[in-house]
Amino acid sequence: MDWRRLCADGGEPDSTPRLESGDGSHHPGPPRFVTVDEGIVDPTGNEMEARDDLAPWNPDGDATYDWTVLDSPADSTATPTDGPVAEFEPDVPGEYTLALEAPDGTHELAVRAFPEPDDDAPRPQVELDATVADGRVHLSATASVVGDGNPDIEFYVDDRNEDVLEADGTIPVSAIDEPTRVYAVAVDERHSVPDAVELVPDGEGTEATVSVVHPFEPPEWAVNSVVYEIFTRRFPDRDDPTFETIADRLDHLERLGIDVLWLTPFLEAESGFGTPMEFGGPHGYNTTDYYSVDPDLGTMADLEALVDACHDRGIRVVFDLVINHTADTHPFYEAAVDETHPDHDRYRDWYRWEDFDERDADTYFGWDGIPNLNYGNPEVRAYLLEVVDFWADKVDGFRADVAWGVPLSFWTEVYDRVGGSDSEFFLLDETLPSDTEMGGGRFHMHHDDVLHDTLEQLGESFADGRADDSRTSDGTDDPADEATATEEDAVADEFTDSAAGLDTTTADAILEAVENRQRRGSHPDSQWLLYVENHDTDRYLAEHGRAAQLAAGAVTFTLPGSPMLYYGQETGVTGRRDPMNWDAFDEELLEHYERLIDLRKTDPALQAGAELERIPYDVDTDAAVAFARRDPESGRRLVVALHFGAGTATVEIDEPVVETDLLTGSNVGDGVDGQRSLSVETVVVLESDGSH
Template identity: 60%
Template structure:
């Protein structure tokens, strides 16, 4: 894939307009302070700063609720904290004119913890009631929204719901307005010969002011055209919806005698044979944490960037990287680039200039970073990681440069996974998402936030790391192993966390200690056993995730210890089956399928655990061939009785799904539309009694694991024997 010259990529309509309406909470607003390591940042910023980073930008309040005295800070990239609920109109004075921005501030909540958040789905329909001539074009577009409280199955439209209302907004870049029935006449769109699509937003609001992630519909019309195109701008690319993702630790995956892009390309057959759809490469840019980095500093990981526009020469050239991407594409595998723009390495030339008073570029770059104390050269960092100083995204020059970085890599890959996404302001991600979508509607964005942040959905990222499910799988497995007294390391949950803390005290905390283990424990209460994994899935909705948000499901990654080592083979297989059978996109970390036991050790080419590899082959095959395991299938809780609380049963059902929203994988058409999944995290086999009319062999192993239940069959229809995981075709509940 040769890099071609492309037109300049631009955000929005190409102007400095600051983007779509903003929805915030009184007293919290749009702020981007130092510290707050686990908090999401935000701020007001002109778009397309790569065109004019040195321009003069001034923010003012043009309209505000009565009694408000809130004003933006005096900076091109400003902070703004509304002090009264209501709607504010801000004006950005920019070199290309004045731009208005709506900021809707909702009341501050006394206690938001545990409160379900509203969700909204906006629909646009063509109103033909008043047009009796079928040869004429429809003359009106009607907008309506369905709403619900997160986690509830009940929905209602905004006219009948008593405790939820819907507010509608049109992007401030448009001169159009919604009529009193929340519609737009088609003629208005056509007459204006739009140069930029019109976007309409809906936000659901509770009586006490809790509000949803906004949903949107985009309208476009070509000059002279009679019709209007409707699009859903927040939907993920179709190729991602049922994808199997594979993360490689770039410098440990290839042939260790010659670890290069070329030898990674030589190993792509392994991924294709496994059934991988997306390859996520950990950083491969120029870095001081490449080959030769000791294990005490995390091994050769590359997250300390020294040059954003150069690949690590030890891995090869840019042309070699492009050849690797081509090899993946030849196997129908997409490539995701690990974008690290929250921080640089402390050996980056920009940082070296910033800390050196005698450097000719010192004055320019000292303001590119955040400082706890500049005189002491004490940079703002996360978690005491002194080697990765945080960039200051409130500096227009930083944003301009990062947009150039994004523009450089976007034509070369299929998507970005963004490291420490929570450290970069939300408004910047909104611009990046808009920019990339307008460049390539199929470009994919995956965020890392700890804890996972639903604000990253709805016009920012398509997919989020599901750290809640990951930590719950860890908690369930640790408790199961501890209760049994066998398997894995024999440590209970407190034991392995205490060991992680001890490692941190006696090693370079820069990278040795896993982020997920030390800084985050997002698991739901696992005291009731394996059913907690279903609670973890419910937790996504309770927090108000956007309806189009996808979730990356994983049992381990480059920041965690190996599940196999910590909890044993049976628990690892049960956890893996959970990631392949619950709603979301399963991810494998290199070597998970071949028996690796250390977090970042070289891939064990030529020494695979053949039985384990076959198990993962079966998981991938099932995921891609069974409609009931894909995105459109519903997750159902079922009644069951188990001999251990570390077993759980649930169903996936695609029988009522709209097949049009499923992926176009033709081999999935003939598979079962309902399956029962039974998982067992304990090291010993167990039996589970269910009311499902299951039959046939286990779709994973081919073994016969089902028998008639003894006792009262009206209570329990079948008994299932499970080692770690079984997937069974089901005709539905026996009590229906």
């Protein structure tokens, strides 16, 4: 593929380690689990809805591929669409076997189609495990669903392996001569996201056994991480914003106790330095070269030095992977729209079109400057897998921008590809509203948009007065503020209403938001990114005031999930993409977040494995809530009370607690006979008496 001459640095990718997906063949991946009403389709449009397709893995853009149906339920007439990347809409519930004719042979793919579901019904969850005894692998799966359902469980062996599962539900160890993936799906009124185990052979002859691997588990380092997102071109020194000056500021992150640094895009892009705020500022989400860093930030060596400096401090680095679209000034797009370009015929099919004759590219939200790439073209997929290979070698993980716009099949291949090479590699998706299909073999962590939208609505309800956001964080007037609202509010407005259906008139909606994960059927291994604000939202402090921001921040550090800070959230920045206020920190705000981070990192009752418990409580305002967290291993239990409003709330609980706030060291309660009346300004965290 001679794409390199269209890159700024054509030689760079030659040094990239080439990864393989699956066994290196064109087999299209694991079995597919769908419903007859949704199928496997990749429509134009459908903003913020996940899409899917059938595609060969490790694709060759010059090869020929063909899809057919080998077996299907009686009365089905469904067939895949023509082309190397196909769509398929099952018309009858049941099991289908599809065949992919590829240069390396015929590959079979199982598709299990379930009946059209009741979308209001809760989705079940399933956890699959296996043990090895008496020369056999014994599968064990646990299914659950909110309410009174009783899910069945179905097992499937990956089509790339022989049919080794016997009628009694066991697998002979002797039948496993290569890594073998087994899937379980729970079926009630809806079907679950599948879970899987991988059986890895070990030893030979009478010594043969297998190891059981859980391939959907996240890297251990990510589970209890505290994440920090920076707007890359606005975080370093105002007068000299480079990779080097970002590295100079890492002491701040180390003091805070940050585990993961998420860098917004730093590649060559249309929106580099100098981009006016009416166009979003220097955001970098419209790439012009996937292999070159923005020279205004520095060199590739400077970036690698920044990553090394982070690693020296125990901080992992996540790269913002933007592969749903390019800039309309990317050389590929310029070739696509210019009929006189020597590569026009080739690159025209690299993009999706509403109307090619009018040069009307498929875009989202009317963002004409970022045309969507065409994943129906194997050459595009091959190119973007090379991009994945290149950057996976340089960072610790990807945050996938507009993940919902890229077919699920591609993310499944990426997960297999980078995970097969490095089990420590981390994947975070941006899918808003969050889609449970992104879990279980596609991404480890998801933006918790339901909790975020709940926090936004609580802020609107209980704000203590909005800050004057017509001023920047350094106190100067922002002449671009009015223009910024046009572009940026359009972004934020698209990412709302995720909390629809929850009662957000009282603060206990935050508990409903967390419990909603189970009702939606998220994968049991899925982790959740908890955030108050990010680069697509207004600053919570500016919108909802200080008390609400302090409480909302505390929510993200005391509920189950991985808390994230957006740069300046902890220091008082009020403009969503303002420069970091290095010489004007709000020290009281900073101290609040330092205490939260320290307690979250040191107390197991606030970490990922700790259970969330509802407790009885009485409050004098709807702006307050109380709950408990319990570490099942140690039995340690904490009670947390939060208040979003101004002033002080009184929260009464019916259990004994140590009345010293673990965050501040102050006494916050009084009471007798097991009842406690707590005075809560924003947050208190108390040890349950006797929970040592």
